[in-house]
Amino acid sequence: MRDHVHDKAQSEGGDTARVTGPPPPADTTRRWALFTVSLGVFCIQLDSFGLNLALPRIGRDLHASGTGLPWVISAYLLSTGTLMLGAGRLGDLFGRRRLLVIGLALFGGASLACALAPTLPVLVGARVAQGAGASLIMPVGLSLLTNAYPDALRGRATGLALGIGGTAMACGPFVGGALTEALSWRALFWLNVPLAALGALCAARTAESYDTTAPRTVDWSGLLTATAALAALSVLIDRGRTWPWPLTLSGAATALALLALFVHRERTARHPLVDPGLVRNAPYVALTLTGAAANTATVLFLFVVPLSLQGQWGLSVGGAGLAFLAPALAMALAGPLAGRVPAWAAVRLTLCCLAAGALVLACLSWAAAFPMYLAVAVLGGAVFGVANSLTLIATQAVIRPERAGEASGVTKTVITVAAGLGVGLVGALADPDGGPASPAATGAALRITALGCLTACLALAAWTRGSGEPSRRPQ
Template sequence: MSNALHVPLDAANARTAEGARSPAHPRLIVATTILASSLAFIDGSVVNVGLPAIGRSFHADAPGLQWVVNAYLLPLSALLLLGGAAGDRYGRRRLLIVGVSLFGIASLTCAMAPSLVLLLLARFVQGASAAMLLPNSLAILGQSFSGEAKGRAIGIWAAAGAAAGAIGPVLGGWLIDAGSWRLAFLINVPLSVAAIALASRYVDSSIDDTAGSLDWSGGALFTAALGLATWALTEGSGRAWSPATFAVLGTGLIFLLMFLSVERRLGDSAMMPLSLFGSRSFIGLTLLTLLLYAALGGLFVLVPYVLIQAGGYTAMQAGAALLPLPLVIAVASPAAGALAARLGPRWLLIAGPLLVAAGFLLTLRIGSATSYWLGAFPAMAVIALGMAGAVAPLTTAVLMSVDSSHTGAASGLNSAVARTGGLVATALIGPVIASSGPALLSAFGVAAAIGAVICAAAAASAAMLIAPAGKSQP
């Protein structure tokens, strides 16, 4: 669900030229992009409520369940920027159709997977496909509309993404309770078929002739670095830290240094232009995003798991327990955005994460003998209010922290950082997933307290690094 709370709106807009013509079938184009992107938003949230059932089906240990989530997040985090650039170069409709097709096939493979290994491979393909379809669904809106119509179309797309992220866990939980976790993956198949049919018929084929060459070396090095680091963190947290684990983690860091060297050499044509980090505010926003969405990523995996395993919830009830988050954020975010426009985003980016930290501390009330209304609900409501105060101001602040020629790269990078935060957090929750009985609640309490500290650190990064309204920073 955290994916649906952070959408790369401005990256798509920045990649498309102004003065786009009015499409012949505007509603069908919007419907196409919503259907395509809903695949990623639903799948990113529905799997969390299915982890206990998947674990029982394959007799999976903690690292195995962590990889069910991270096999998807890893390619999505690493390849999101490359997917958008590939759409510019090879055609956004083409990349959208290829991405949706692969996602549908991978979803069917997930539903039929006879082993955990095959499920993880299919999840990896889902993540890589999502990295193609997400940025290009937005870029299609950017190329198809202009002016106020573009703003309305993107607003509808964002609202639909939040709704998909909210409905996904409930619908998936119902299917899991009614039959099997495999049915939850089949939700994507009819959506894929409908999105492909609409895209083939109503979306124009367009290629940006000014697009430069793709940063394939950067994408490969970043994927390798993230993959090795994720494996080491997952093994270390879920089983035991060993010399081999530290060796793999060190190798991942070496690949990360190689990636930074390549990006420095490529300059502004890199998938992650290092010139962005010349702004102190952008550094603070990137750190805030990494920390805040890391805490949320761990929360969205652990809360449904604990409610099912320790609280006796059904999968559908556990999915419904998270509903206050998208509902409150959808209602309160416009007001937060308007307040950020008047006062500047800095204070909201300090107060929002602090409120989220308070919500994390309230999750300590979740237990086997605590009702939903006294345990999970207050925590979810407070976290939602904090996120509502941070989501819109964060987008505004990212755009304000860089010059106009880098807004697309900055917004896309911020979105990739958000997903990377969730990836790292999920790799570190092994001790909680491996626990059972009273030990599970104790381990969850420790994780929630750590999450609160991480959110407080996110607020501190905003206070120390983000420029106050009316002032500029180098």
């Protein structure tokens, strides 16, 4: 199947870049796209989870206090989640390949600034820029794959890219800790520089694609309003629990007011940033909300299991890392497996994964023997890996390819904000003295999250009942 968006743009005199010679074979450009997106997703996930164990060393090296150190993590996550919504649509309008190259270049340059940062404020500022690059790479990269591959191969390609990223997500804390202990925390950022440069060079060899069904007009008012609303909401989720309640309420009111203003703007705009019809796509909404619940549970899973291996089961840091390789491998393999799921079964399977995830979390809180605990953790890695990968793969299968960046940006924004809720819960579990959370605290958090997963599963199953599941892409 031909890359119909690319070909259509050429046949209609669209915006696709002119070529002076014969175009490269489709298989070649697809492979370059797959390699580039896989590399970009790997870097993003590694930097999302690779600095957790390095924060004390960063504080000592930069002579920074403990209160400012969490911003090394938060600044990156907040920047990524805040800017992703608009990034996907900008890729649709101005060229997915072009925006992907810009994102990789920005990510690599910001990583270099992080590696050279002399003070904590410089490091936090560079992390904000790094998150801005990441916000371009993920949604634009997924939409690039959607338009590069035919229907029969699209899910497998996206699943493979997400599986590679899942490896970095699961193993990131231990990779970051090992690099910090052996070399320096700066080594993690130095690693990104050649990887991002290689990704940008490879991205330049992929085929360009655009949304040729809409004029190249950006809803700047909607973009600014959405960005402000998401920034307020993200900061509230990340820091609101430490504020006095009047400030927390004011922050919540500000975020809700901005979100309401954004919705009103999109309903009246001639060329909206987010098509209001997207929320009427029941399978898309169900998949996105299910993925949000699963992503929240995944963040807690990735935090609690390594700590429990060290605390409850008495393993060393190295031993815990070795034991966690099994759940990490299960999570990584889940991406390619999720890519083989047909579109008509996607909603049903994600709901099953959410229910299975609830059971896994409950069993982890009650496991009385280490072999049983590790076996359940491996099952959890597979279940959450499938749920998260399938969310991103299947949402691309139930929308029109020309607006793939828009849909990917909305989905990634929702599940990233949900991950912020998981990070907030993780912060509530942390020991004020810096030690690991108690088994009682982690067990309670696992059971509460399991109940939340089950409740979300039942609510979404009831909502989607009778709405049908797609057997083909809407036109």
